Amino acid sequence: MLGIGINVIHLDIMAKQKVREIGMNISQIIQQLIDCVLTLRFIEQEDEIYIRNQILYLLDIHEFTVTEQSKDDASIPDLLERLVDYACENGVIKDLFDEKEILTSNIMNCFMPKPSTVNQYFYEKYKKDAKAATDYFYQLSRTSNYIQTKRIAKNMNYKYPTEYGDMDITINLSKPEKNPKDIMQEKSMKSTNYPKCLLCIENEGYAGRIGYPARANHRLIRLTLEGEPWYLQYSPYVYYNEHCIVLSKEHRDMKIDRQGFLRLVSFVEQFPHYFVGSNADLPIVGGSILSHDHYQGGRYEFAMAKAADEYRFALQPFPNVKGAIVKWPMSVIRLRSEKAEELVAAADCILESWREYDDPTADIYAYTGKTPHNTITPIARKRHNVLELDLVLRNNRISDEHVLGIFHPHSDVQHIKKENIGLIEVMGLAVLPARLIPELQEVEKYILGKEHEIAEYHRTWAEQLRQKYKEQAHTENIGEIIKKEVTVKFMRVLEDAGVFKRNEQGMAAFKRFIKQVNCK
Incomplete structure (x- = not known):
């Protein structure tokens, strides 16, 4: 002592x-x-x-x-x-997290040009090259400390090969935890409805307050998508290269529909070096803020984008659209076409068919009473002048056995990942909680037969691994073993979220849905 x-x-x-x-x-x-x-x-x-x-x-x-x-x-x-x-x-200032953030943001705002100037520079560069425009804006967001590069560097990241491709695993250590003093100060503050949410355009230049993040150094690029004003920004805590957010000027609920598909396609035609996608628009399967219509994109190729076609099909009456079921743990339909309108019409046809689809053999029901359960997580990209739309089929039903969701990580994988499976996870990037860093170290000790303080919810898994690797595990390779087995769990997470399972019965059910898609 x-x-x-x-x-x-x-x-x-x-x-x-x-x-x-x-x-x-x-x-x-x-x-x-x-x-x-x-x-x-x-x-x-x-x-x-x-x-x-x-x-x-x-x-x-x-x-x-x-x-x-x-x-x-x-x-x-x-x-x-x-x-x-x-x-x-x-x-x-007081030694409080939010006051420090406000000061930091305001110091960096001293260096920042006004939004009109940022947009002028952006579009001057865009006239020559869309990539040059986003390069400028991304570097601006990094240099201004809006993108939290030092905190992001704390994250644990690795790739691991699977039958579906190289999965990205991230243990998120970038968002700092607040201490009790910060939390008490937040509780004492009067609540306000300005800005309405973290994605509203009123965040641009907002100084921040106790309990609400500082955004004095925040800037937005003005866009037009299908005749509507939209905005481009980067995520303060990027999970992948040039992780951007595209948000509606209007504070309105997220909605997956034909107009949304048109906007996604419009975005990738304006920025063909980026992908863009949307979280689903229902609870449980919607992994983000559902109260503000927005998308996420960036300059990164996830494993899902590289995944091969497993079953190809045609859709009538869309002769210029090619369809395929993708080899992926979740249930993904990929549409390809050079004609944007026809591609969107085919996607809308699939969405409308899926909204009403029941298949008791696959535990899929479209409604409970008037409550809808079926929706889609869409992702758009442009590859060699061909537009692609990936449509990930989602269902948010719950049951007595699966109280968090039938197509949600099941109880035996929740010790690794319990949160909703949103757009980023759907594409093959696991965002795992910070608690896993010390917990997995204890799992390593358990497997190696050392003294440990293992969390009880990891014990069954750890015992399985100790038996599996009892002749192989040693100090030098235990880290790789854990990386592999965490990735295996993530594959199970995605398979649980898939509405048509990765077996003969599931594939037959998937093909039945494709055959009954009713395109008028």
Whole structure:
């Protein structure tokens, strides 16, 4: 106990010394941040004094002296942390997560052009090349610290081969947990309905408040999709390359319909280097915010996009559309065509047929009373001038046996993944909870016969793995074993979510649905 106490005291002394050093060098830190941004050509030299004065005001500093101290290799997020430490120590802000976020966002907003200027630059580049336009906007979002690059780097990511392709596994460590002091402060704040949700356009430039994220450095690109105003932004916590969000100007519920298919196709025709998709529009199978119509996209090729055709078919009366069942653990129909209108009409025909479809042999019922259960998770892309629409069939029924959903991760895989299976998981990227990092370490110890503190809900699985690998597992390979077996669980998660199962009976049922699709 004595050693631990000494270490705590030592760390406390070091922390206070660090803060004193920050206070002594605050001008240097501000200048280093400005120099960093200048080097990235994010601002012009003429902006330097103006930006410096804005930052001094935010930090309640009334003098500025740059010494000749040597600079380190600190990144923009590192320098922002130092400025926030100074602000907390000097009483500029309280030591609360949200107040730190608000200050950080407002400091970076000093460097940001106004939305009109961002859009002007974007579309000047778009005239030459759509990719150049998104490259500019993505780099802007990263440099401004809107995309939380330092936190995202904490995530554990790996790929693992399966019969369906290389699956992406992410254990999400990027979103920081709030401490009890933060939570108590949130509860004491008066609630407000502005902005209405995290996806509303009113978030652009919003300073933030206790209990609501800071967005002062947030910018949106104006788009037109099928005659409607829509907006493009990037996710602050990107799960894959150029992970973007496309959102409606109007705060309205998500809806999968013909107009939605048209908008998805319109987007990939405007940005052919991106895919775009939508979460389903029903609870349980909808993995995102259902109260605001939006899509997710990006510049990344998931395993599902690479998956092969398993059964090809034609749809009448759409001679220019090719259809296929995709080899994938979930139930996916892929439509291809060079003609957008015909492709969308075929997709709408399948959607309308699926909305009303029952198959008791596959436990599929379209309604309970007037409550609908069948919907689709759609994904669009453009490949070699051919448009593709993937239609993932979803059903959100529950039962006494499967209270979270019949086509939801079943109880024997929920120790790994219990949350809804949304668009990102559907395509082959597992977003797993942070709790798994320490828990899987205990599973490793259990398999190796070491002292452990294994969570009870992992015990059955861990015992199965200990028996399976009793002649193979050792310290050097246990990590790879766990990666493989977590991936196997993720495959089961997707298979559970598939409405037509990956067996002879399931494939026969899938083909029955295809044959009865009624296109008028």
